Amino acid sequence: MNSSPNPMLDMLSQLSADRPELQPLLEAMRTQHLTHAEEVEEGPTREELLLQNEQLVALLKRARHEIKRLDALVENLQQETDATAQLQHDLAAALGACPHCWGTDPGCGSCRGRGGPGAYPTDQPLYARFVRPAVRRQAGPPPAPAAPAGAANPTFNPQP
Ligand SMILES: [Zn+2]
Secondary structure (H helix, E strand, C coil): CCCCCCHHHHHHHHHHHHCHHHHHHHHHHHHHHHHHHHHHHHCCCHHHHHHHHHHHHHHHHHHHHHHHHHHHHHHHHHHHHHHHHHHHHHHHHHHCCCCCCCCCCCCCCCCCCCCCCCCCCCCHHHHHHHHHHHHHHHHCCCCCCCCCCCCCCCCCCCCC
């Protein structure tokens, strides 16, 4: 039989290598297993072995739960990263900039650092969506809508 002298420790080591974030939990399992192994030499009772087994099963359930939680977290982060990358790409297109470096990287394979805003034709729909409203805002407030006679307009403040 080609089995390891301690398959439980091997399994914990493998899990620890695969999922370093579970290190504290796996170390607790390893310590419990070693404690258990020492007790085996002294001849634990069947009840003690059953208790140890229950404790290990509970730890494994916690580990599985933690793995699921972390997998969900990674999935959420991936979705946020994808959305951010898409927005960054759209803004670069709206401004006619290199989507990889925005003209900030002389080593950029796409623009060699010459792709700042305005370097390329803008994407008109994206320009209209992202840039035009900001340009209009920068130019000043739009004309005040006609107000009913006697109504106050606190934003209208003509300069002499
Ligand atoms: Zn670039």
